[in-house]
Amino acid sequence: SQTIHQWPATLVQPVGSPLSLECTVEGTSNPNLYWYRQAAGRGLQLLFYSVGIGQISSEVPQNLSASRPQDRQFILSSKKLLLSDSGFYLCAWSWDRVTEQYFGPGTRLTVT
Amino acid sequence: KNEVEQSPQNLTAQEGEFITINCSYSVGISALHWLQQHPGGGIVSLFMLSSGKKKHGRLIATINIQEKHSSLHITASHPRDSAVYICAVFTGNQFYFGTGTSLTVIP
Numbered sequence: 001s002q003t004i005h006q007w008p009a010t011l012v013q014p015v016g017s018p019l020s021l022e023c024t025v026e027g028t029s030n031p032n033l034y035w036y037r038q039a040a041g042r043g044l045q046l047l048f049y050s051v052g053i054g055q056i057s058s059e060v061p062q063n064l065s066a067s068r069p070q071d072r073q074f075i076l077s078s079k080k081l082l083l084s085d086s087g088f089y090l091c092a093w094s095w096d097r098v099t100e101q102y103f104g105p106g107t108r109l110t111v112t
Numbered sequence: 113k114n115e116v117e118q119s120p121q122n123l124t125a126q127e128g129e130f131i132t133i134n135c136s137y138s139v140g141i142s143a144l145h146w147l148q149q150h151p152g153g154g155i156v157s158l159f160m161l162s163s164g165k166k167k168h169g170r171l172i173a174t175i176n177i178q179e180k181h182s183s184l185h186i187t188a189s190h191p192r193d194s195a196v197y198i199c200a201v202f203t204g205n206q207f208y209f210g211t212g213t214s215l216t217v218i219p
Contacts, residue, residue, distance in 0.1 A: 038153075043211040044198060059206070088153050098143045098162075098202060103155040 002027035006091050006104035013111055019064075019078040021107050023091030026072065031093040033074040034101065035066055039087040049097075050074060086111045115139050118199050118210035125217050131186040133213045135199030138180065146173050146184050147198040149212070155198075158184070189217045 003026045013019060025031050035047045046059045048066035056066050063082050067075045074091055088108050092101040116137045125131050135144070146158040159166050159173040161182065166173050170189075175182040186193055194217050199210040 044147075044200070044209040046207045046209075090153075090155060092155075098160075098204075100157045100160045101145070102157060103147075106153045106155075108153065 002093070002102065004091060004093055004102055004104040006089075006107055008107060009105065010108045011110070013081050013109065015083055015111055016080045019076070019081050019085070019109070021076040021089055021091075021109075023074040023076075023104055024072055025074075025093045028072070028093070028095075030071060031095065032097055033068065034092040034094075035074065035076050036090040036092065037087045038090065039084075044090070048076070051097075081111045083111050085109065114210070115208040116199055116201055116210040118197075118213050120213060121211070122214045123216070125189050125215070127190060127217055127219050129189050129217075131189050131193075131215065131217075133184045133197050133199075133215070135182045135184070135210055136180060137182075137199075137201045137208070139201065139203050139208065141177075141180075141201040142204045143202045144175055144182050145200040145202070146182075147200060149196040149198060151195070158197075186215075189215075191217045191219050193217050 005024050033050045036044050037047055038044050050056050050068045053068050064078050088106050090106045091104040094101040119134045144161045147155050148158050149155045161175045170187045172185040196212040196214050198212045201208050
């Protein structure tokens with residue numbers, strides 16, 4: 001069976017500090033991978049998706065970047081965090097873009 | 113105007129009631145997803161639809177492509193159904209998300 005891991009579960013970082021959130025998927029190969037953000041009191045926003053190693057598409061311009069160094073690893077990064085980067089970050093995977101997505105447990109990021 | 117609109121925004125029901133959550137969208141879609149977000153934040157995919165109707169346990173999801181509308185029904189609601197229900201559509205290129213319906217089921 002497939003499992004998806006995200007860490008850390010919670011993170012408090014000062015403004016201007018770097019960020020690295022990691023997501024890994026087990027039990028599948030060549031998954032589509034997604035990074036979402038949910039700001040407090042707001043809906044889900046798709047940030048990045050990837051259909052393969054090194055293939056990243058960005059949905060919205062922002063202070064964040066994503067990388068996929070290995071087939072089942074998806075990393076969300078920032079060089080300098082902003083207060084507006086606070087939120088709940090979710091990683092998800094799917095077999096392809098028109099099939100169900102399976103979500104990780106999420107990382108709650110607070111930028112102070 | 114949002115591409116995906118959900119109603120109601122908030123819903124409180126007594127245990128055992130039949131619940132309907134609606135989703136209307138304004139774009140052409142390849143698929144529509146219903147997601148459930150628990151109070152702790154975790155998200156579970158409930159259904160993915162491109163036509164017709166799907167049923168899983170007490171949950172039923174329907175979609176009318178011509179009317180650009182989908183409904184999520186919960187029969188015999190239970191307090192453990194309390195969560196935020198999110199409608200999302202995929203156009204073939206982009207995902208659009210509703211802001212969610214917060215459901216509270218009272219024992």
